[in-house]
Amino acid sequence: MNGSQQYILAIDQSTFATKAIVFNKKGKVGYRTTVGHEQYYPQPGFVEHDPVEIFENTMMAMHHVLEEKKISIDDIAAISLTNQRETVMVWDKNTGKPVYNAMVWQCQRGAPYCHELKSKGYDELIKSKTGLLIDPYFSASSLHWLMQNVEGVKERAVAGDLLLGTMDTWLLWKLTGGKVHATDYSNACRTMLFNIHTLQWDSELIDLFDLERNMFPEVRYSDEIFGYSDPDVTFGKALPIAGLLGDSHGALFGQNCFSPGMAKATYGTGSSIMLNIGNESLDAPEGLVTSIGYGMNNQIHYVFEGNIHCTGDTINWLKNEVQLISDPSETEGLAKSVNDNNGVYLVPAFVGLGAPYWDNEARACLSGMPRNTTKAHIVRAALESIAYQVNDLIRLMEERGGIQLQELRVDGGPTHNNFLMQFQSDMLNHEVVRSDIEEVSALGATYMAGLATGFWKDLQEIGSLRDVDQVFRPAMMEKETEKLYAGWQKAVERARLS
Secondary structure (H helix, E strand, O other), rough: OOOOHHHHHHEEEEOOEEEEEEOOOOOEEEEEEEOOOEEEEEHHHHEEEEEHHHHHHHHHHHHHHHHHOOOOOHHHHEEEEOOOOOEEEEOOOOOOOOOOOOOOOOOOOOOHHHHHHHHHOOHHHHHHHHHOOOOOOOOOHHHHHHHOOOOHHHHHOOOOOOOEEEEHHHHHHOOOOOOOEEHHHHHHHOOOOOEEEOEEOOOOHHOOOOOOHHHHHHEEEOOOEEEEOOOEEEEEEEEEEEEEEEHHHHHHHHOOOOOOOOEEEOOOEEEEEEEEEEOOOOOOOOOEEEEEEEOOOEEEEEEEEEEEEEOOHHHHHHHOOOOOOOOOHHHHHHHHHOOOOOEEEEEEOEOOOOOOOEEOOOOOEOOOOOOOOOHHHHHHHHHHHHHHHHHHHHHHHHHOOOOOEEEEEEEEEHHHHHHHHHHHHHHHHOOOOEEOOHHHHHHHHHHHHHHOOOOOOOHHHHOOOOEEEEEOOOOOHHHHHHHHHHHHHHHHHHHHHO
């Protein structure tokens, strides 16, 4: 890196859009631009993206952010990359053309094969190797569907003409002009094909899902330079590409959760909870998974992870469906306008319950309402439901996983609700730290790219860049929190009987 290189250009390729973000030496966003892409639903349960469109959007976003900010390509030290996890695709390495659309993490096309594997007793084998539960959420069953259902793909794979990868792999391959076919440990471990103990693609699982070993990318540490961009692609200059990380893992690193016991919660439509468990993999409590958080300095950092289906989307439901509020900002004042929840609980199982229950048959349930229930009580119950669900996972990680929570660091839109954050701290009986971090997934990938290229020296320097917005400390008596939580557990039982 030379002195004139003031920025890292981050690509954040997410489910609904691709962002290009310029970060400066202080880890702050200089400028960003977003380009959305189409969602394709060819039949019920199928969700697809056009990978060619996504690459074109990536180039458009990169060009726009540099031109708008009037940044020269010579000012860029590196390109970093974070991406929607589990979305997977296959393309021809000779022509560069996808053989089919990218199959999105939401897609259920692999469900029948997952059911077949479960019926044959493969649950324990797959969990012991990958840390994951058998579920179409992960990439492998979509790839199996592709091999079985798209004409000629199996034969072309056997001939060695095809490559597979998650979206980071595709964009890396395209940006390097087809020279680098690689991914990082965080993305590889979410495919249900990667052995998190041997740190290799697992031959037994490759065969089980009817894939070919020659299709798979090389797996590397995130703080490596993966390759250099093709100057014809990146505006006349070859740039180092480093810092590949799946989006939730990028958020973990961006939140500086570098040591065991540090956890992050991303509050979005749903929520991803990750707890750093150190350099040795541990068996996750039932209902959770063990993943690789990130790999750096030739070391692997493992995590427990749980994914909640509906957290922030509960607030959308209050606004759009039942119209109890006209804007999400109203929820804090309404929740504070009553002294307690008046015995009212909302279990937002609109699409079933995710971790740790994994009950697709459960349905949303509003229970415990006395005659004097008001709109404010229902809104309060909705906010409390978000904290209860996060508490479900953290308690499970601590009590059955044997890892003591040190601190929960939070990001996402709903974290700006002070009532919710205080209630979260009360329920966990731990500090909840809201950081002044924007674009936290992209920031984590950018930190990794900065370490790879010398833009930043070490973790200490990165830690010095972190700004804390507010710390929420528990203020409720433990007797009261236990009473409230017992009421939540009863409400969940009712929802699961629906």
